[in-house]
Amino acid sequence: MPDVSNKVINRLTLYHCLLKYTVVDRPFISSSEIAALLDLDDSLVRKDIALCGVLGHKKQGYLVLDLKKSIENKLGFSERKKVFIIGAGRLGTALVNYADFKDYGIDILALFDNDSHKIGQEIGGQKIISLDKLSNLISRVNVKNIILTVPPQVAQEVTDYAVQCGVRFIWNFTPTVLKVPKSVTVYYENVISSFMQMQNAMIAQI
Amino acid sequence: MPDVSNKVINRLTLYHCLLKYTVVDRPFISSSEIAALLDLDDSLVRKDIALCGVLGHKKQGYLVLDLKKSIENKLGFSERKKVFIIGAGRLGTALVNYADFKDYGIDILALFDNDSHKIGQEIGGQKIISLDKLSNLISRVNVKNIILTVPPQVAQEVTDYAVQCGVRFIWNFTPTVLKVPKSVTVYYENVISSFMQMQNAMIAQI
DNA sequence: TAGATTGTTAATCGATTAACAATC
DNA sequence: TAGATTGTTAATCGATTAACAATC
Numbered sequence: 001m002p003d004v005s006n007k008v009i010n011r012l013t014l015y016h017c018l019l020k021y022t023v024v025d026r027p028f029i030s031s032s033e034i035a036a037l038l039d040l041d042d043s044l045v046r047k048d049i050a051l052c053g054v055l056g057h058k059k060q061g062y063l064v065l066d067l068k069k070s071i072e073n074k075l076g077f078s079e080r081k082k083v084f085i086i087g088a089g090r091l092g093t094a095l096v097n098y099a100d101f102k103d104y105g106i107d108i109l110a111l112f113d114n115d116s117h118k119i120g121q122e123i124g125g126q127k128i129i130s131l132d133k134l135s136n137l138i139s140r141v142n143v144k145n146i147i148l149t150v151p152p153q154v155a156q157e158v159t160d161y162a163v164q165c166g167v168r169f170i171w172n173f174t175p176t177v178l179k180v181p182k183s184v185t186v187y188y189e190n191v192i193s194s195f196m197q198m199q200n201a202m203i204a205q206i
Numbered sequence: 207m208p209d210v211s212n213k214v215i216n217r218l219t220l221y222h223c224l225l226k227y228t229v230v231d232r233p234f235i236s237s238s239e240i241a242a243l244l245d246l247d248d249s250l251v252r253k254d255i256a257l258c259g260v261l262g263h264k265k266q267g268y269l270v271l272d273l274k275k276s277i278e279n280k281l282g283f284s285e286r287k288k289v290f291i292i293g294a295g296r297l298g299t300a301l302v303n304y305a306d307f308k309d310y311g312i313d314i315l316a317l318f319d320n321d322s323h324k325i326g327q328e329i330g331g332q333k334i335i336s337l338d339k340l341s342n343l344i345s346r347v348n349v350k351n352i353i354l355t356v357p358p359q360v361a362q363e364v365t366d367y368a369v370q371c372g373v374r375f376i377w378n379f380t381p382t383v384l385k386v387p388k389s390v391t392v393y394y395e396n397v398i399s400s401f402m403q404m405q406n407a408m409i410a411q412i
Numbered sequence: 413t414a415g416a417t418t419g420t421t422a423a424t425c426g427a428t429t430a431a432c433a434a435t436c
Numbered sequence: 437t438a439g440a441t442t443g444t445t446a447a448t449c450g451a452t453t454a455a456c457a458a459t460c
Binding site for chain 2 (some may be wrong): 454455458
């Protein structure tokens with residue numbers, strides 16, 4: 001999936017949701033229908049679709065199943081992507097149980113915590129593992145990507161340790177900015193920011 | 207908070223996280239330091255800060271506390287924002303317990319579900335309420351914003367009901383596209399899209 | 413003073429929208 | 437045929453980066 005911007009990825013994912021759950025009863029959908037449902041410009045939708053290599057049909061639109069499949073290919077849903085989760089709090093366990101991850105090729109292979117009361121407990125078929133086993137498991141399973149769902153107060157400390165163990169990509173769900181070496185990439189997931197953006201949309205509406 | 211794009215909101219929120227948890231030991235921070243930590247251009251940081259009405263100090267940078275406070279004002283953290291959550295599954299309950307919401311002015315006033323086994327249970331100080339009480343509570347408490355965390359299969363059905371009850375803004379955590387009247391706004395939170403964006407960053411890195 | 417940093421303008425880059433020929 | 441829809445180019449819009457004078 002090179003050559004597509006984050007904005008395109010975001011829209012393609014939405015088109016896919018649409019085709020998966022909403023448009024299931026007919027063979028074709030047009031760019032203007034998609035655009036109307038998502039409040040976008042129809043030529044933008046056609047451009048996005050063109051990036052997936054899908055050809056439409058004049059007067060009819062795009063074949064729903066064809067389009068769905070092509071988005072899956074473009075975004076790499078069928079390739080398996082291995083991740084660990086560090087932090088078995090409410091958010092971490094919610095993510096472990098998020099059934100849809102598997103559908104999109106995301107395999108959560110282990111869930112770590114350093115609370116001795118949690119270690120050994122089972123969540124969504126995953127045993128919670130002691131954090132000091134991270135280094136060992138990284139080399140055995142060859143996973144370089146972690147989802148970070150620890151309390152913000154310990155986020156930097158846990159990150160330093162994870163980086164030392166060989167982690168290269170951190171999907172950071174904590175509301176903190178992490179200091180990492182140049183070789184490590186942090187991707188920020190920020191619920192507060194999303195909320196503020198939504199609120200902005202609200203104000204604009206009124 | 208008019209006149210700021212979503213991208214600016216996102217960055218301002220990150221600056222705020224930085225000032226809240228990471229830069230706590232000194233009075234000043236420069237635009238280039240912020241830029242380095244977040245992998246941004248320093249003039250972009252200065253522009254964002256200018257939008258908050260903060261003046262820096264030549265040779266020293268910006269006063270940390272001053273900047274933090276101004277971001278809070280700009281993004282409206284101190285104004286209380288009332289929301290309901292519909293769907294008391296793992297994600298819904300994780301959000302109820304997300305302590306940081308309160309710090310940012312987001313008050314979760316009730317948690318709804320229609321599973322009779324869940325109704326009456328208490329989560330994070332909130333009793334789970336039967337969904338058929340929604341209409342009643344909307345008029346009593348005057349809340350027009352909901353966080354939707356139900357299973358995707360029932361998302362549209364629940365949305366139709368919520369809209370009928372008077373809901374105007376839906377923060378949609380389900381991986382579905384919702385059909386709503388023009389008067390209702392849906393804001394999509396898409397974990398899968400975020401993951402794919404992260405993966406894109408990974409590929410670019412290697 | 414020399415060096416560092418802001419604040420801001422102009423230049424560039426990228427993303428979206430408008431428009432329309434092609435054609436089913 | 438007439439109408440609808442794609443695929444794509446050109447125009448516009450918005451966001452980022454480069455550059456630099458001002459100044460502490």
